[in-house]
Amino acid sequence: MKTISSGFCRFIQYFSALIVVAFLGGCNLDTRMSTFVTKGPIAEEQLNLFMLTVWVTGIIFVIVGGVFVYAVIKFRERPNDDRPMPSQGHGNPLVEIGLIGASILLLAIIAVPTLRAIWFTQETPDDPESRLGAWYQGDDLAEEEAENPLIIKVIGYQWWWAFEYPQLGITTANEMIIPAGKVVHLELRSIDVIHSFWLPRIAGKVDLIPGRTNSMWIQAGDNFAKWKEKQGLEGEGPELRQDYAKYLEEEIHDYYYGQCAEYCGESHARMLFRTTAVDDQAFAEWVADEKAGHGTPDGKSWDEWYTAYEENPEELTGDLNEGLKLFMGRAKCATCHTVNGNPRALGVAGPNLTNIGSRQSIAAGWLNHRAEDGSIDVEKQYDNLYKWIHEPEVVKPGNLMWKANGGGIGELIDEHGEPALLTDEEVSKLSLYLQSLK
Numbered sequence: 001m002k003t004i005s006s007g008f009c010r011f012i013q014y015f016s017a018l019i020v021v022a023f024l025g026g027c028n029l030d031t032r033m034s035t036f037v038t039k040g041p042i043a044e045e046q047l048n049l050f051m052l053t054v055w056v057t058g059i060i061f062v063i064v065g066g067v068f069v070y071a072v073i074k075f076r077e078r079p080n081d082d083r084p085m086p087s088q089g090h091g092n093p094l095v096e097i098g099l100i101g102a103s104i105l106l107l108a109i110i111a112v113p114t115l116r117a118i119w120f121t122q123e124t125p126d127d128p129e130s131r132l133g134a135w136y137q138g139d140d141l142a143e144e145e146a147e148n149p150l151i152i153k154v155i156g157y158q159w160w161w162a163f164e165y166p167q168l169g170i171t172t173a174n175e176m177i178i179p180a181g182k183v184v185h186l187e188l189r190s191i192d193v194i195h196s197f198w199l200p201r202i203a204g205k206v207d208l209i210p211g212r213t214n215s216m217w218i219q220a221g222d223n224f225a226k227w228k229e230k231q232g233l234e235g236e237g238p239e240l241r242q243d244y245a246k247y248l249e250e251e252i253h254d255y256y257y258g259q260c261a262e263y264c265g266e267s268h269a270r271m272l273f274r275t276t277a278v279d280d281q282a283f284a285e286w287v288a289d290e291k292a293g294h295g296t297p298d299g300k301s302w303d304e305w306y307t308a309y310e311e312n313p314e315e316l317t318g319d320l321n322e323g324l325k326l327f328m329g330r331a332k333c334a335t336c337h338t339v340n341g342n343p344r345a346l347g348v349a350g351p352n353l354t355n356i357g358s359r360q361s362i363a364a365g366w367l368n369h370r371a372e373d374g375s376i377d378v379e380k381q382y383d384n385l386y387k388w389i390h391e392p393e394v395v396k397p398g399n400l401m402w403k404a405n406g407g408g409i410g411e412l413i414d415e416h417g418e419p420a421l422l423t424d425e426e427v428s429k430l431s432l433y434l435q436s437l438k
């Protein structure tokens with residue numbers, strides 16, 4: 001009897017130590033996927049609601065637990081106990097009505113802010129300072145868009161993300177660029193199965209559902225008015241504006257981590273994305289860069305390059321030209337990928353690769369080459385591109401670049417119909433070419 005109970009005690013000790021360690025492990029709240037250190041009104045609203053619920057349920061837990069423990073200790077049976085059975089309260093109208101009333105009250109305390117939060121997150125606010133006309137500094141904006149906030153169409157694919165900016169005529173993938181401090185309206189849909197958009201520090205999850213468009217709004221950081229309110233400041237003036245710009249630069253301009261949050265098939269866990277919040281000018285420059293796209297490796301016009309490619313391809317020498325020739329020809333990359341500027345690289349089955357050399361990750365955030373200081377680690381970038389083009393099916397099992405009904409690069413064949421996977425040298429040239437797209 002004794003040994004059993006001391007063994008049990010030891011088990012309890014170890015078990016509670018384990019629990020404490022597990023809890024302490026979660027103590028760093030300031031991580032990249034944290035929902036506790038918020039960077040914008042949506043995540044902040046959701047955190048407040050969460051904390052309110054934690055408080056209400058925490059208080060219930062303490063009261064009910066306290067009464068329970070008290071009753072267990074006070075009324076427990078003792079050795080040779082000959083006290084009478086304590087009086088039974090079952091069916092006491094005061095207690096019953098009291099409990100029902102208390103439950104309704106607590107539900108109301110949670111329901112009212114919940115509804116408020118739902119409305120707040122559902123309705124994209126019309127913030128004059130977020131209207132495109134008020135901040136967008138590029139010159140190619142249709143006049144009727146000046147009154148609208150920036151719209152981004154988020155499209156989920158197994159297992160990557162397309163981000164379309166319909167008002168600006170550009171599309172990118174896996175790394176979404178947004179202006180800091182501005183309302184951005186998102187329209188979310190899916191090409192295949194259900195995915196879920198989750199950018200923890202900025203906004204909670206919204207599903208991407210085939211055949212249906214969901215919408216939400218996000219904002220990285222507070223707008224000017226909200227920032228002033230939180231700082232207890234009032235008025236206008238260039239100095240305040242400067243301080244606000246400083247706040248955005250120091251606290252909001254950052255590289256945020258996102259993740260698909262709804263199981264969507266075998267590589268679901270490798271369906272990440274990134275969001276960079278930048279200032280208005282950097283945003284406009286990025287848009288211009290995306291629109292302009294890329295020229296040919298040696299400065300020829302695309303017409304000249306294609307004439308040479310068709311008539312004397314051996315004239316096009318050097319790693320980048322070799323890479324581009326493979327990209328357009330034997331390796332079939334252009335059948336699935338668009339590269340802006342290149343008039344014949346128009347594929348849409350895979351991510352748009354414009355400026356892929358400037359991105360800090362590939363394969364939907366799964367392969368990273370962002371250095372500590374936020375720059376690109378060029379060697380790592382080359383390794384990642386090489387690894388991805390060499391064996392995407394190992395990096396992301398099941399992905400639709402390797403096997404795609406005969407169109408994938410794992411299914412390349414030569415003129416005799418024999419398998420003819422890319423050689424190491426070919427993969428290397430393709431990687432160098434993609435690295436030059438920046």
Ligand code: HEC
Nearest residue numbers: 159160331333336350351362363364399400401404407408
């Ligand atoms: C059958 C269509 C298809 C072909 C052909 C194809 N790709 Fe892809 N590619 C995809 C898809 C789909 C993805 C997204 C995979 C994922 O992340 O799940 C992708 C992703 C990529 C990425 C990562 C992009 C990003 O935004 O992170 C690169 C780089 C890339 N492909 C390069 C190439 C190169 C180089 C070739 C030619 C050797 C090629 N692809 C051929 C469909 C294709």
Ligand SMILES: [Cu+2]
Nearest residue numbers: 260262264268
């Ligand atoms: Cu998923």
